[in-house]
Amino acid sequence: MQPSKRLCHIGSMDTPAIDGWFTVDDDTVHLIGTRCAECRTVCFPPRTGFCPNPRCPGEELVPARLSRRGTVWSYTDARYPPPAPFVAAEPYTPVTLAAVELAEEGIVVLGQVKDLTVDDLHVGMELELTAGPLADGPLVWMWGRPRGPGQTGAGAPASTGGTGGTGGTGGTGGTGGTT
Amino acid sequence: MSVVIAGTGMHPWGKWGRPFAEYGVAAARAALRDAGLEWTDVQFAVGADTIRNGYPGFIAGATFAQALGWTGARIASCYAACASGAQALDIARTRILAGLCDVALVVGADSTPKGFFRPVGGDRPDDPDWLRFRLLGATNPAYFALYARRRMALYGDTSQDFAAVKVKNALAGSLNENARYRRTVTAEEVLASPMVADPLRLMDICATSDGGAAVVLVSEEYARRRGLSTAVRIAAVSTVTPTFPNTVLELPCFATDSTAAAPPPERAFRASIAHAAYEEAGLGPADLSFAEVYDLSTALELDWVEDIGLAPPGEAAKLLRAGDTALGGRVPVNPSGGLASFGEAIPAQAIAQVCELTRQLRGTAGTRQVVNARAGLAANQGLFGHGSAIIAIT
16 A cells, blocks of 8 residues: 555546545545535535425535545445446456445445455445546545544544554555645 | 225236337236226326336326327326336325225336446436446445345345345246246355345346236225225325435435434334335234335345334344245245346336235235235335335235
């Protein structure tokens, strides 16, 4: 695992595959959701208009960076190339997917997994947000191995309990840090 | 006052490559014959819309009415993804209960393309169903696989358990002349089939099929007047939506609702679908003789067994291993053979479930017959938050 080399790929020259769902600042990737100014309900993808909480009259949904770490709710892969509009790499290697639970936001977010296969994953392990290119170039958010201990994104630590031992296993280079 | 299921009919499931309306008309004619009624007796017809990956295609009510021959009957069309059939049934039932008609026909039929369901063509970056393929390559089986993996992690279910569901349903399907797959299978065959979305293999995942199903509903008073059997009646139709926050990652979504402001509901969505049907029928899981559930994957059948209350969370595999949910068991699940034997013909599927409920409750299911069947539940969930559960009784 070579964070600095990998992160070179998340350059500002890469076009995001979708606008407004994630940002890459320096080398740090954040999902962009919205938080209701009234009841604090978080939405991803970002939402406009009205709060989805049926008991909240809120109409001000403020863009918010989501926690960068979470725990695996579940995971799978695609052994066959998914159909269009997905663009499959040639030769095709299975796309790994993980649904990751962000504790602070109380939300599970699906994403591709970078540089890991289903054999490397288990339910409850900690992953960290990164980004990587689709086969035809544009950048998309991805879940990856945590880069060193203790790094969290916006807000409080994303995981509480149960995963404490996994944080240090990610950055084998020991470089940690994201700045 | 209740609504009577006077007749049912199906066009066999398969990959026939003909227009969906043909299957629907064949099923409708079979249902009318079964009821002993004519198309000209029908006052109201509802079509469950055929779809492509979540989008309504043809206007089914009018399509079927025209194909059967215009009679001036009133019609409705409805779209609720996999739950379309249940909503169509509910519309017909409600109209009868309101006293606005006595005889209603409900029809659903589909012809499907080969392979993965895929989104409608063209660039549609505002559409989550298009985006999940574009950004993630997340097919429907990917979501089924997430649920399956979660069962393995939480409850210790194994690939052998999932294979056993397929073996069970294939055996039932081998006895059903309307099923697409009539061959029994072994666990070894399931476990040797290609991995599609880990941990689910090809034979764990339901196919996409052509097929058609129809039911004729009548008021009790009309049935008496015409000398029709009132043996099988609808006790409940549940078409509930989720309660916020829905904490299950549903296809085609990128994320769940957030629990930051509101705690999760007492019942998760699938459990709430069955619960509403039980409440309406005044019955509980212990009253069921059998159930038809939406086994989009083998593992998902185990989720449903718990969601409809036949087992506590995590214990469905225990029932399966004991043979309780097999034909001849304590409470057979998917005695029709389920989606494992049919493959999914989306707008027809919830109606096909009702066809099976009716046959079992009439005692005319032949070698698949559930002994002394008194009450059956059919459960299903459609894309975009469409619940579907129907209880029929005799």
